[in-house]
Amino acid sequence: MQRTRYGLAWIRARAAWLALGLLALPMAPMHALAEAPVVKLATLDYGLKARALADGVYVVEGANDDFTPANGCNIINTGFITTGAGVLVINTGPSKRYGEQLRALIARTTAEPVVQVLHLNLHPDYFLGNQAFADVPRSATPVTRAGMQREAKSYEDNLYRLCGDWMKGTESLLPSQSIGPGPLRIGQREFELREYQGHTDSDLVLIDRSSGVAFVGGLVFASRIPTTPHAEPKAWLRALDALPMARMTQVVPSHGPVHAGAQGQQQTKAYVAWMDEHFTRWAQSGWEMNEVLRAPVPDNFRRWAGWPAEYTRNVAHLYPRYERAALQGPKQP
Amino acid sequence: MNRRALMSWASAAWAAPLWVRDALAAADEFDGDPYKSYQWAELRKEFLGPKPRVVFDARVRVLGPAFAEDPMNVPITIATDLPGVQRMMVLVDRNPIRKVLELQPMAAQPSVSFRFKLEQASPVRALALTADGVWHVGGTWVDSAGGGCTVAGGTRADGSWSQTLGQVSGRLYSAAPGAAEAGARLRLRVMHPMDTGLVNGIPAFHLTRLSVRDAGDRELLRLQTFEPVSENPVLSFEFAKPPPGPLRIVGVDNNGNRIDSKVE
Numbered sequence: 001m002q003r004t005r006y007g008l009a010w011i012r013a014r015a016a017w018l019a020l021g022l023l024a025l026p027m028a029p030m031h032a033l034a035e036a037p038v039v040k041l042a043t044l045d046y047g048l049k050a051r052a053l054a055d056g057v058y059v060v061e062g063a064n065d066d067f068t069p070a071n072g073c074n075i076i077n078t079g080f081i082t083t084g085a086g087v088l089v090i091n092t093g094p095s096k097r098y099g100e101q102l103r104a105l106i107a108r109t110t111a112e113p114v115v116q117v118l119h120l121n122l123h124p125d126y127f128l129g130n131q132a133f134a135d136v137p138r139s140a141t142p143v144t145r146a147g148m149q150r151e152a153k154s155y156e157d158n159l160y161r162l163c164g165d166w167m168k169g170t171e172s173l174l175p176s177q178s179i180g181p182g183p184l185r186i187g188q189r190e191f192e193l194r195e196y197q198g199h200t201d202s203d204l205v206l207i208d209r210s211s212g213v214a215f216v217g218g219l220v221f222a223s224r225i226p227t228t229p230h231a232e233p234k235a236w237l238r239a240l241d242a243l244p245m246a247r248m249t250q251v252v253p254s255h256g257p258v259h260a261g262a263q264g265q266q267q268t269k270a271y272v273a274w275m276d277e278h279f280t281r282w283a284q285s286g287w288e289m290n291e292v293l294r295a296p297v298p299d300n301f302r303r304w305a306g307w308p309a310e311y312t313r314n315v316a317h318l319y320p321r322y323e324r325a326a327l328q329g330p331k332q333p
Numbered sequence: 334m335n336r337r338a339l340m341s342w343a344s345a346a347w348a349a350p351l352w353v354r355d356a357l358a359a360a361d362e363f364d365g366d367p368y369k370s371y372q373w374a375e376l377r378k379e380f381l382g383p384k385p386r387v388v389f390d391a392r393v394r395v396l397g398p399a400f401a402e403d404p405m406n407v408p409i410t411i412a413t414d415l416p417g418v419q420r421m422m423v424l425v426d427r428n429p430i431r432k433v434l435e436l437q438p439m440a441a442q443p444s445v446s447f448r449f450k451l452e453q454a455s456p457v458r459a460l461a462l463t464a465d466g467v468w469h470v471g472g473t474w475v476d477s478a479g480g481g482c483t484v485a486g487g488t489r490a491d492g493s494w495s496q497t498l499g500q501v502s503g504r505l506y507s508a509a510p511g512a513a514e515a516g517a518r519l520r521l522r523v524m525h526p527m528d529t530g531l532v533n534g535i536p537a538f539h540l541t542r543l544s545v546r547d548a549g550d551r552e553l554l555r556l557q558t559f560e561p562v563s564e565n566p567v568l569s570f571e572f573a574k575p576p577p578g579p580l581r582i583v584g585v586d587n588n589g590n591r592i593d594s595k596v597e
Contacts, residue, residue, distance in 0.1 A: 286569070316406070317402070320406065327503060327520060
């Protein structure tokens with residue numbers, strides 16, 4: 001009986017695969033222009049490097065991987081931008097040590113002082129480096145600030161467990177001020193800040209008007225299984241459709257390679273839509289979570305970084321909601 | 334075959350049935366436990382009584398995730414093809430409360446899916462008692478971030494549990510067309526905080542018994558649930574053919590609150 005069911009699950013999911021194959025867009029391979037940083041475990045050196053994407057616009061790239069001590073738990077792309085009136089820092093990384101090394105890197109790269117930090121969402125590697133930026137204003141949306149306050153303790157515990165020594169001395173230092181969507185002017189730079197929902201309850205996107213470089217935070221994952229601890233798939237799909245891709249010359253996702261064009265947006269959309277559609281169908285067919293965990297996932301997704309652990313997390317985060325909807329049925333709201 | 338007879342058989346290992354020989358061959362300090370767990374001997378003593386007949390048996394399948402992303406809700410499916418299963422028990426070696434549930438399949442298949450609270454990385458075992466009095470033990474290993482049993486549940490945190498206590502939502506799924514067997518699966522969600530009693534200031538408060546009855550009031554299966562079962566339990570049961578509905582779900586918690594609900 002059990003075996004038959006799994007067999008059935010396999011066949012159903014295979015049929016779904018075919019459907020996806022027909023819809024999938026041909027996608028050029030994404031060129032990673034930079035390699036993962038060279039990490040020195042013995043000295044806890046992240047090996048951070050600043051890469052200029054445009055005049056005064058820098059990305060500091062992490063590994064496109066999962067949190068492990070081997071990569072220093074540095075899987076995020078942070079950034080900084082000179083303005084003529086000081087440096088704007090975008091996200092501060094996973095630890096105190098990262099924050100310090102990022103600040104030192106900025107000092108090596110430009111003579112301008114750091115004048116502001118911006119957090120694009122509430123996730124731990126967006127703000128656990130804040131101790132190194134205690135002397136500058138740190139901005140996030142009100143929703144993100146509330147979320148960080150709620151989750152900070154469990155983030156610290158979890159990253160200490162996963163990353164060990166890299167986290168030494170790290171304590172969460174929360175943002176100091178609120179910021180909303182709209183134009184943001186610092187020195188000679190004009191930025192556009194846009195707020196969306198879907199990856200989290202508040203996802204900021206920063207576009208540098210003059211260069212067109214866009215820091216899209218967690219809304220776009222490039223060649224990496226999206227993370228979903230605070231995700232709302234349908235809202236996320238709407239946000240991806242609303243992103244002004246045409247205005248972005250280069251897209252800096254928080255996870256995965258920097259790229260031009262809509263490839264990352266399309267990848268994220270394909271994955272989130274696939275999950276939404278299949279989780280709905282599987283829940284309506286009475287599938288158990290263990291069947292969903294073992295369901296065949298399209299090959300193109302399985303080649304991305306973060307597979308398979310991130311899919312296990314996706315199922316844990318999201319499938320119970322689809323189940324609830326299916327079990328409550330049409331009668332009860 | 335009584336226990337004395339069994340023991341003398343075992344001493345003549347060459348003539349012993351296969352499972353007895355396996356048990357003898359595996360007589361190490363872990364009694365052949367594939368997970369080499371120091372808790373196993375204690376578990377066996379506590380839950381199976383003195384001198385139980387036990388065999389580690391891959392035919393008792395336990396499916397879980399490789400790691401517990403949400404240690405408050407670790408999904409487990411247990412199932413076996415063994416005939417004549419009387420009872421199935423789920424034990425977790427390294428949980429502070431180690432018994433999760435016990436199923437009497439009766440007219441249902443020897444299988445149940447559920448979620449439970451995992452305190453730390455541990456073997457998760459299913460023990461199936463067959464008609465010959467032998468416990469067949471299967472398991473899986475689940476890694477954990479920790480903290481499942483000593484963290485309060487969501488409805489306890491927001492206080493909403495009292496408005497939904499005992500509500501049941503469920504559906505009976507028939508196998509899709511083309512399936513070799515005309516089986517059926519019952520999925521249930523029962524609203525209950527399932528407090529373990531290990532969180533400071535919140536006494537143990539959990540469902541203790543659930544049973545499923547068919548339209549003719551025949552009892553189809555009986556389930557005992559313990560503290561580690563997750564908040565608002567989601568359960569699946571399997572049937573060889575669809576039972577005549579509407580099904581009635583009856584149960585009780587350790588405070589005497591009754592569950593009585595129908596699934597069409």
